[in-house]
Structures are given as structure tokens and as C-alpha cells.
Amino acid sequence: MDFHDRVALITGGSSGIGLAVARLLAARGAHVWLVARDVARLQVALSELQAAGAPTQQHGIIACDVADPEQAAAAVQQVTAAVGLPDIIVNSAGIVLPGYVEKLDLTAFRRQIEVNYLGAVHVIQAALSGLIRRGSGHIVNVCSAAGFIGMFGYAAYAGSKFALRGYSDVLRAELKPAGVHVAIVFPPDTDTPQLAYDKQTRPVEIDRIIGKWVKVQTPEAVARAILEGMERKRYIITPGLDTTLFYWLIGALGPLQYPIMDYLVARARRGRA
Numbered sequence: 001m002d003f004h005d006r007v008a009l010i011t012g013g014s015s016g017i018g019l020a021v022a023r024l025l026a027a028r029g030a031h032v033w034l035v036a037r038d039v040a041r042l043q044v045a046l047s048e049l050q051a052a053g054a055p056t057q058q059h060g061i062i063a064c065d066v067a068d069p070e071q072a073a074a075a076v077q078q079v080t081a082a083v084g085l086p087d088i089i090v091n092s093a094g095i096v097l098p099g100y101v102e103k104l105d106l107t108a109f110r111r112q113i114e115v116n117y118l119g120a121v122h123v124i125q126a127a128l129s130g131l132i133r134r135g136s137g138h139i140v141n142v143c144s145a146a147g148f149i150g151m152f153g154y155a156a157y158a159g160s161k162f163a164l165r166g167y168s169d170v171l172r173a174e175l176k177p178a179g180v181h182v183a184i185v186f187p188p189d190t191d192t193p194q195l196a197y198d199k200q201t202r203p204v205e206i207d208r209i210i211g212k213w214v215k216v217q218t219p220e221a222v223a224r225a226i227l228e229g230m231e232r233k234r235y236i237i238t239p240g241l242d243t244t245l246f247y248w249l250i251g252a253l254g255p256l257q258y259p260i261m262d263y264l265v266a267r268a269r270r271g272r273a
């Protein structure tokens, strides 16, 4: 896939995985539009892209809360009016609120659904009729391993990421005949501000299990895997060999994953990873 001169809209593009994808796409000649809430962080990211890019590249920023359907639709319209309907939409905006299920309040469930799941839906639905009419486009939804395994301590986050997975599966099938490609990414723990917050707040059991089994990746490595996956027109993108093996293992284990999770949690409770 040639990214040169393509228009890319990246939610969560001011930080972490979204920003790393933005840098790579900009370096490959795309016009990159970053969407997030904090204008100051967006401006820092934009200055960096502009300083590194060619004068012909038209990057931009849009302050928007993707949880609000009107703001999300306005963001798509703004990009379209400025540089054209996006060729690439990367939904990386996300939050994580871990905790024991009995300690999670309903706001945590609602907010993660609104940002992690509906945030992607709002942006995609706003662009969808245009993408189908044009007969091209690439949508990348950044999910999580918590979107294919029910990880202890992530009841509310998992709900939002499983929802994103279900929606993306259907989207893939329905948009394929129209020439619009869909991808879903399952990053492992990635060294970003979100992970720093996650580590401070997640239950000790899952922290011990993840600490033992999961190798933290850089956002740059995850972004490279995303671009490679897009170039190969993959639907499932699992950055790193560990993540790929883990994804296939969970699928192969089927219902056996549950007693294994119980065993790992029991060990972690005894203070062992």
C-alpha cells in the first residue's frame, strides 16, 4: 500500500500508539490529521510532524471528544473539507479503568464503552457512506488483548474492547465487497501514558501475571506492525511474535482458557507470578 498523498485521520493521535502511527504515516508522505481532546498536546504533536515533513504535506489537528457523536462527525467533516475524505482512519483513542469488578462504578463501564467502542463507531459511521461511495479506504481499530481474553481486573475495559471486536468483525465482512478494508489491532502492553496509569491501578493478581508473561513493547514497534499489517491487508494485526502466539493459543485453548486463568490467578494471590 502506498501511503504517499493519502489522507489519514488518527484518533488518539496526540499520544502513544496513535502518535507513533502518525509519525510513520507522515514519514511515508501521508497528510495526517490528529484527533484528541487536549489542544496543547495536539499542537506539540502537529509541530513535530510539520517540522519533519515536506512542505506539500497538509497535516492538521482537531480537538474533539470522540465519545460525542456530533463532535466525531464534525471532525470527519472538517478533515474532508480541508484535504478530502480520509483514505485511512485509525481509531486509537482509548482509556483504561481497571479494578476489581465490585469496585468499578457504573461511570467506568459507561465511559469506556463511550470512548473505546462508541468513539470508533462515531468516527466510522460519519465517514462510512463516503467511503462506500468512493469504493476505497482503510479502517484500523486499535483493540487490546482484553478484546479476546477476559482478563482478571478489566471487566469494564474488556466489555468495551470485546464490543469493538464484534463491531469490527461485522464491519470487515460488510465493507469488503465495497472495497473498504478493515483491520483490528491487538497490542500487548505498550509503553505509553495509558500503560503507566494502568499499572498503577490494576489489581495485583493481573499485574503479577502480566509482569511474568507479557513483554512490554514500544509504541514505535506497535506502529510498525500496524503499517505492515495494513500493507499486507491483514484483518488481525498482532504486534510481535509473543502477541501472535498468545492470540492463537487463546483461540486453540477454547474453554480450557478459563481453568488456566483461575490457576494463574490463584498462584498470583499466593504471591507467585
Ligand SMILES: NC(=O)c1ccc[n+]([C@@H]2O[C@H](COP(=O)([O-])OP(=O)(O)OC[C@H]3O[C@@H](n4cnc5c(N)ncnc54)[C@H](OP(=O)(O)O)[C@@H]3O)[C@@H](O)[C@H]2O)c1
Binding pocket: 011, 012, 013, 014, 015, 016, 017, 018, 035, 036, 037, 038, 039, 041, 064, 065, 066, 067, 091, 092, 093, 094, 095, 096, 115, 116, 119, 142, 143, 144, 145, 186, 187, 188, 189, 190, 191, 192, 193, 194, 195
Ligand atoms: N498502552 C497499552 O499497553 C495498550 C495495550 C492494548 C491496547 N491499547 C489501546 O491502544 C489505544 C491507544 O492507547 P495508548 O496506550 O496509545 O494511550 P495514550 O498514550 O494514553 O493515548 C490515548 C490517546 O487517546 C486520546 N483520547 C482519550 N480519550 C479520548 C476521547 N474521549 N476523545 C478523543 N481522544 C481521546 C488521548 O488524548 P486526550 O486525552 O487529549 O483526548 C490520547 O491522544 C487505546 O485504544 C488503548 O486501549 C493500549
